[in-house]
Amino acid sequence: MKTVEMPKMGDTMEEGKILRWIKKEGDEVKRGESVAEVETDKVNIEIESFASGVLRKILVPEGESAPIGAGIALIGSPDEPLPDSSSGNGSAKAIATKDADQAASATAGNGSMLNEARSDYRASQTSVQSPPEASSQERIFISPIARRIAEEHHLDYSHIEGTGPNGRIIKLDIEAALAKEQEAAAALTPTQVPILETGLATVEAAEATEVPLTAMRRTIAKRLSQSMQTAPHFYVTSVIDTGKLADLRRQINEYAQNVPDPVKVSFNDLIVKAVATALVHMPQVNVSFAEDRLIMKKQVHIGMAVTLEQGLIVPVIRNADQRSVLAIARESQRLAELARTGKLRPEDFSGGTFTVSNLGMFEVESFTAVINPPESAILAVGSITPTPVVVDGQVVVRDRMKVTLSSDHRAIDGVIAARFLQEVKRLLEEPFGLLL
Numbered sequence: 001m002k003t004v005e006m007p008k009m010g011d012t013m014e015e016g017k018i019l020r021w022i023k024k025e026g027d028e029v030k031r032g033e034s035v036a037e038v039e040t041d042k043v044n045i046e047i048e049s050f051a052s053g054v055l056r057k058i059l060v061p062e063g064e065s066a067p068i069g070a071g072i073a074l075i076g077s078p079d080e081p082l083p084d085s086s087s088g089n090g091s092a093k094a095i096a097t098k099d100a101d102q103a104a105s106a107t108a109g110n111g112s113m114l115n116e117a118r119s120d121y122r123a124s125q126t127s128v129q130s131p132p133e134a135s136s137q138e139r140i141f142i143s144p145i146a147r148r149i150a151e152e153h154h155l156d157y158s159h160i161e162g163t164g165p166n167g168r169i170i171k172l173d174i175e176a177a178l179a180k181e182q183e184a185a186a187a188l189t190p191t192q193v194p195i196l197e198t199g200l201a202t203v204e205a206a207e208a209t210e211v212p213l214t215a216m217r218r219t220i221a222k223r224l225s226q227s228m229q230t231a232p233h234f235y236v237t238s239v240i241d242t243g244k245l246a247d248l249r250r251q252i253n254e255y256a257q258n259v260p261d262p263v264k265v266s267f268n269d270l271i272v273k274a275v276a277t278a279l280v281h282m283p284q285v286n287v288s289f290a291e292d293r294l295i296m297k298k299q300v301h302i303g304m305a306v307t308l309e310q311g312l313i314v315p316v317i318r319n320a321d322q323r324s325v326l327a328i329a330r331e332s333q334r335l336a337e338l339a340r341t342g343k344l345r346p347e348d349f350s351g352g353t354f355t356v357s358n359l360g361m362f363e364v365e366s367f368t369a370v371i372n373p374p375e376s377a378i379l380a381v382g383s384i385t386p387t388p389v390v391v392d393g394q395v396v397v398r399d400r401m402k403v404t405l406s407s408d409h410r411a412i413d414g415v416i417a418a419r420f421l422q423e424v425k426r427l428l429e430e431p432f433g434l435l436l
Contacts, residue, residue, distance in 0.1 A: 001076040001083060002051040004035060006060075008068045009047075009346040013040050017065040017215060018072065022046065023055045029075055036072070041219035042313055043344045054078050142169035149174045155181070216311040224370045231289070231376075231408040235368050238421045240428050242384050242399045245270060248431045256326055268304065268358045269329040271381060273434050274427040275356055276300045276320035278420055285420045286353050288374040289411040303352035303372060304332060306339045313339050314372055316352040325434060360384060366402040376411040379424070380404045 006016045016038040023035045034046040035055065053075040060072040074082065140158055142150075146169050150157045160177050162169035213221070245267065252265050279286045279300045288295040300321040303314035315335035320328060338344045357369040360383040369380040382402040389398050403424065407417045427433060 001056070001074050001080055002053065003071040004047075004049060004051075004073040004075060006038070006066045006068050006070050006072050007047055009038075009040050009042075009045055013042070013068060015065045015067045016040050018060050018062050019044060020062050021058060023049075025055055025058055027055050029053060029055050039215050041215045042346075042349055043216075043339075044342045045345070049075060051075050056080070057082055140169070141167060143171065146171045146174045149178075153178055214310050216308075216313070220311050223373060227371050227373050231371055231373065232410060233368075233371060233406050234409050234414065234417070235404050235406055236414070236417045236421050237366065237402060237404040238425050240401045240403060240425050242267070242401050242428065245428050245431045246384075246399060248434075252325060256329075259326070261330070263326055263329045263333070265325055265329045266332070267360070267384070268356065268381070269325060269332055270431060270434060271358070271379075271428065272302050272304065272317060272320055272328055272332065272356055273323075273325050274424050274431070275354060275379060276302055276323075277427055277434065278423040279354060280321045281423055282416070282420045284416050285377055285407075285412060287376050287411050288353075289376060289408055290374075294411055297353040299353065301351050301353045303349075303355035303375075304335070305355060305357040305369075306336055308339060313344065313349055314352060314355055315339055315344060315349050318351070354378070356381065360401065366404060368404050369406050371406055371408055376408040377417070377420075378406050380406065 009016070017040075019037045019039050021036050023029055023033070029035060029049045029052060031050060031052045032048050035049045037044060037046050054077065055073060056076050057074045058072070059074065060066045060070070066072050076082075141162065141164075142157060143164065147157070149155075149171065155174065155177060157169055157174065157177070160169055160173050161167070162173050164170040164173070249265055249267060249270060256263050256265060283296060286297045286300060288297070299319060302317045302320040304317065305312055305314050315338070317323070317328060317331050317335070323331065335344070335348060338348060352372065352375060354375055355369075355372045355378040357378060358381040359367060360381055363383050365385060366382040367380050369378045371378050380403065382404075384399050384401045386397050387400040388395050389400070390396075391398070403421070405417055405421050
């Protein structure tokens with residue numbers, strides 16, 4: 001009997017949610033066939049079976065989540081008996097496993113606490129463990145993730161009957177209690193409309209709608225909050241004359257329409273090429289901060305921020321410094337289309353060393369972007385705007401673009417950031433060098 005495990009599909013992924021089972025119990029499965037669609041913190045993706053046989057049992061039903069490495073289904077021969085451990089509620093087992101894993105990962109910085117968390121979970125699975133002894137103040141056994149959810153919703157869990165091992169309160173129990181509270185709130189009369197606590201003000205529930213966060217939005221909130229809290233950001237802004245850049249783009253596109261694989265080059269493609277070239281000239285910016293050392297990246301992988309309805313994702317153009325402008329244009333279009341259709345693979349959005357975030361198409365003059373960890377810098381690009389400037393003592397109108405570099409001061413000094421932005425400006429104002 002082979003176990004289908006929740007695979008790791010990205011550096012930041014901790015768990016996956018089963019959106020739908022493509023194969024059902026009793027269906028024949030071939031190695032390499034898709035068996036389920038999973039929602040991760042970045043994309044929705046189909047996972048493939050690494051074994052052939054019959055899908056004997058689904059351990060994690062649709063709508064439930066499981067941590068990386070947890071069993072989500074069993075594949076075997078049609079007459080092969082199921083192991084005893086597969087009976088019962090598979091989803092509850094997977095969630096109990098996830099609770100213990102998350103408790104362990106939360107204490108990863110402390111070896112003794114990590115071992116204690118793992119030992120606690122293993123002990124809870126043994127059939128010989130006796131129920132906890134009552135004391136003068138009875139201890140409540142609740143998993144860390146269940147406690148966190150209860151505290152976030154101000155839920156008193158002291159009277160909840162746990163369904164986990166030895167009566168332990170798990171995530172399912174808390175979610176069931178919260179669902180009952182919501183049902184009770186819906187039955188209130190108009191004079192008893194519940195109040196939502198927003199953190200800034202209180203509003204009647206009838207005047208607002210609560211929208212649950214997607215896995216992607218939760219990850220965005222977690223990673224960007226972490227970035228702002230841990231990385232001391234500072235910002236350097238430059239104004240770039242784009243007259244020659246526009247002329248070069250027009251000439252490239254005239255040429256690119258007559259090649260075997262026609263492509264249209266955007267301003268952003270040229271900016272990505274300029275940034276990649278600048279990083280080769282100044283590798284001090286192509287780094288990650290690692291507490292007691294700096295990690296100098298040998299490859300130049302440029303992430304480009306793409307906005308989707310459910311959030312933000314950053315596909316990565318690998319080895320951008322070694323690609324031609326046309327190759328960058330083709331790759332950026334390919335990645336953007338995969339992002340919009342939800343078909344990005346983990347390798348498409350991981351491993352970036354620097355990010356470009358462009359809001360120029362939305363007529364944004366300038367903005368500051370939050371660094372995408374573990375990178376140490378991100379370039380925010382504004383719109384190209386006709387601007388009156390003084391040239392040779394005369395006021396003329398030129399197309400100009402503001403760019404702002406956000407840098408992690410732990411890894412990059414102000415002078416380095418300024419010199420890097422100066423190099424980007426030079427490459428974009430004299431862009432013919434991007435073709436050499």
